[in-house]
Amino acid sequence: MVKKFVLALALVAMTASPSLAKTIVFATDATWPPMEFVNADKQITGYAIEYMKAAAKEAGFTAEFKAVAWDGIFAGLASGKYNAICSSVSITPERKKTMDFSIPYFKVRQALVIPAKSTAKCIDDMKGKTLGAQISTTGHFAIKKAEGVKDKSYDEVGLAFEDLYNGRIDGVVCDDPVAAQYALQNEKYKGALKIACIIEAGDEYYGIAVKKGDKEDLDLINKGIEAVKKKGIDKQLLAKWIGGGK
Amino acid sequence: MTKQCNDPGEEGNTVIDVGEGAAIPKPSDKGLVSAWRISFAGALLTLGCLLYFKPDPYLKIFRFVPDGILITFQVTVYSIVLALIFGLITGLGRISRNKYINLIASTYVEVVRGVPLLVQLFYIYYALGRLVQVPDLLAAVISMSVCYGAYMGEVFRAGITAIPVGQTEAARSLGFTRAQTMYYVVLPQAWRTILPPVGNEFIALLKDTSLVSILGVADLLRRGREYASESFEYFETFTMVAVIYLIITLILSKLVSIMEERLSSHVKR
Numbered sequence: 001m002v003k004k005f006v007l008a009l010a011l012v013a014m015t016a017s018p019s020l021a022k023t024i025v026f027a028t029d030a031t032w033p034p035m036e037f038v039n040a041d042k043q044i045t046g047y048a049i050e051y052m053k054a055a056a057k058e059a060g061f062t063a064e065f066k067a068v069a070w071d072g073i074f075a076g077l078a079s080g081k082y083n084a085i086c087s088s089v090s091i092t093p094e095r096k097k098t099m100d101f102s103i104p105y106f107k108v109r110q111a112l113v114i115p116a117k118s119t120a121k122c123i124d125d126m127k128g129k130t131l132g133a134q135i136s137t138t139g140h141f142a143i144k145k146a147e148g149v150k151d152k153s154y155d156e157v158g159l160a161f162e163d164l165y166n167g168r169i170d171g172v173v174c175d176d177p178v179a180a181q182y183a184l185q186n187e188k189y190k191g192a193l194k195i196a197c198i199i200e201a202g203d204e205y206y207g208i209a210v211k212k213g214d215k216e217d218l219d220l221i222n223k224g225i226e227a228v229k230k231k232g233i234d235k236q237l238l239a240k241w242i243g244g245g246k
Numbered sequence: 247m248t249k250q251c252n253d254p255g256e257e258g259n260t261v262i263d264v265g266e267g268a269a270i271p272k273p274s275d276k277g278l279v280s281a282w283r284i285s286f287a288g289a290l291l292t293l294g295c296l297l298y299f300k301p302d303p304y305l306k307i308f309r310f311v312p313d314g315i316l317i318t319f320q321v322t323v324y325s326i327v328l329a330l331i332f333g334l335i336t337g338l339g340r341i342s343r344n345k346y347i348n349l350i351a352s353t354y355v356e357v358v359r360g361v362p363l364l365v366q367l368f369y370i371y372y373a374l375g376r377l378v379q380v381p382d383l384l385a386a387v388i389s390m391s392v393c394y395g396a397y398m399g400e401v402f403r404a405g406i407t408a409i410p411v412g413q414t415e416a417a418r419s420l421g422f423t424r425a426q427t428m429y430y431v432v433l434p435q436a437w438r439t440i441l442p443p444v445g446n447e448f449i450a451l452l453k454d455t456s457l458v459s460i461l462g463v464a465d466l467l468r469r470g471r472e473y474a475s476e477s478f479e480y481f482e483t484f485t486m487v488a489v490i491y492l493i494i495t496l497i498l499s500k501l502v503s504i505m506e507e508r509l510s511s512h513v514k515r
Contacts, residue, residue: 071471075480098478132462136475152462153472159372159462166375168382 023062024217026052026086026208027077029070031156033181034241035088035106035206038067047177047241048206051105052086054233055224071135071155074099077209083217085209088175090138092204100212102221104205105234110142111179112196113164114171122197123149129170132160139173142199157182165189173199177242282500289492296486303482307473314469315490321383321455321465322498325390326448332395333444337402338428351399358396364457366393371461386458394451398444405440406432438509445502449495456491466490 028049030038036046044065056063066082077085077099090108091101112131114120123131127148133140135153143151152169154160160172161182172179176198183193208225210218228234296304339351358366370392371385380388409432417427459468470487474480 071475072480074475074478078478094476135468135472141476152464153468154462155460162372162375163462167379168375 021060021062022220023064024056024084024220025064025066025082026084027066027068027073027082028085028087029073029156030065030067031070031158032088032175032178034177035175036086047237048086048088048106050237050241051228051234052208052221052224054237055221055228057224058227058231059220059224061220061224069155070137074209077211080211083210083214084221088178088206089209090175090204091207092138095209098212099209100214100218101207101209102218103225104207105225105228106177106206108175108177108204108206110139110173110199110201110204111176112171112173112199113161113179113183113193114196115164115167116192116194118170118194118196120171120196123171123173123199126171131171131173132163132169133157133173134160137174138201138204139175142201143173145201161189161193165192171196175204180242282496282503285492286496286500289489289496293489293493296489300482303477303479304486306477307470307479307483307486310473311466311469311487311490314464314466315494317383317464318452318455318466318494321386321390321458321463322452324387325394325451325455328387328391329394329398329447329451330444332391333398333402336395336399337406340399340403341406355396355399358393363389363393363454364460367457367461382458382461382463386455386461386463390451390455390458394447398447401440401443401447402436404443405436408439409435441502441506441509445499445506448502449499452495452498453491 028036028044030036030044030046032046034046035048036044039045044067049065052063052065065086068076068082068087070087073085073087074095076082085099088106088108089095089101091104095101112123112126120126123142123146126146128150130150130152131143131146132152132154133143134157135155137157140151140153143149152160152163154163157172157174157178160169160174163169164172165188172182176195179195182189183195184190208221210221297308336351336354339347340355342348342351361369366389367386370380370389371382374380413431413435414427417431418424422430455465456467459465459471462468466487470483474483477483
């Protein structure tokens with residue numbers, strides 16, 4: 001018992017020493033390749049994950065990633081279950097009202113993916129058709145804005161692509177790197193799906209979301225992102241995860 | 247341990263004497279104050295207050311979800327009807343003297359009971375999507391009724407085997423065929439034992455329809471989730487969704503208890 005107590009004290013003393021870096025816990029919905037996903041070894045990985053790890057190294061904090069379902073990811077941030085969200089969150093005015101964002105780390109647009117056989121040019125040719133997207137993503141919002149199109153929301157974008165592949169829906173709208181991953185690189189879907197167009201809705205930027213007013217974590221994250229951009233690490237990561245296409 | 251029973255014909259409660267301790271009172275649905283009434287009035291009052299005093303999020307949510315309520319309702323009704331049919335077939339199969347029918351029915355129950363409903367939903371919709379294209383609503387109804395059909399099959403079997411064998415013997419000796427005995431003598435009596443547990447299954451089924459939102463079926467839960475994750479009003483939205491589910495469930499449980507009363511009215515004095 002005494003031994004245990006001494007050990008515990010030693011542990012406390014170790015973790016309390018100021019030389020150890022601060023840990024920031026990032027929530028991520030790892031179902032969004034190539035940005036963040038779970039690889040064959042059950043590790044959370046991807047462009048954004050490695051980006052944040054590099055940023056953590058530059059700014060001197062420890063980045064810890066926690067797998068959280070997208071639906072409810074913002075509620076968990078508000079209730080303090082984790083410090084930040086690194087999950088391809090597009091910076092929107094609505095979201096800015098309830099959380100704070102870091103400087104952007106990636107630029108995206110919304111892409112429409114359709115079956116390779118389809119002749120549709122873009123979302124205007126989709127009247128009366130059903131388009132799928134992940135629930136409450138900017139892609140889902142884009143479908144809801146389009147006139148005369150039925151929307152269907154999924155918990156994960158992969159389920160939407162599976163339904164598209166099986167012919168239950170007529171298209172999927174999601175961020176363009178994800179669309180490219182599924183329609184151009186994925187072994188299974190490669191020949192069957194194609195990117196029809198980029199939906200004109202202006203550019204979007206991914207940012208790291210933190211709880212409103214959490215300046216301490218935000219400054220650290222921003223410092224890291226700036227360093228990564230300055231050193232050109234982001235270029236290397238782009239080449240590794242997305243290819244030189246962007 | 248002594249057990250005393252009054253004549254069922256006599257007025258007054260049956261007293262079960264268990265040595266020491268009070269007699270167990272029968273749950274009463276009579277009188278002005280019953281658990282059902284408290285819950286129902288409470289739910290309606292909560293709904294009314296929320297809509298009246300804080301219309302800003304709550305009325306908006308209430309306007310957003312009605313089509314979801316309709317879908318939940320549809321899935322429930324279709325699934326109940328189908329599950330009853332599956333359940334009756336399975337229940338009769340489980341007590342069939344034909345070895346093969348019995349084996350098939352029993353296997354069906356074992357397999358379905360051994361796979362979580364959520365996995366069944368995924369399986370029928372996504373895995374079988376390779377072979378057959380089932381629309382999402384149909385996939386939902388099929389999985390719900392296949393799953394609950396197995397549960398109800400067990401309930402039916404228990405209800406039927408609870409009828410004293412003398413009834414069957416009497417009917418058979420009067421010249422009824424097996425099918426006639428089942429239809430005219432056994433099932434009408436079995437209904438009374440079967441109905442309360444089946445009513446419970448109905449209510450469980452209604453609540454489990456919330457699982458179909460995983461298929462992208464726009465039921466009440468999914469509509470709520472869509473609203474919540476867009477507006478970030480999680481607390482308000484799910485309070486609303488819970489209250490609406492409660493009201494629907496209470497209405498269903500009332501219907502079940504009315505049916506029970508109808509069926510057992512000629513037994514009670």
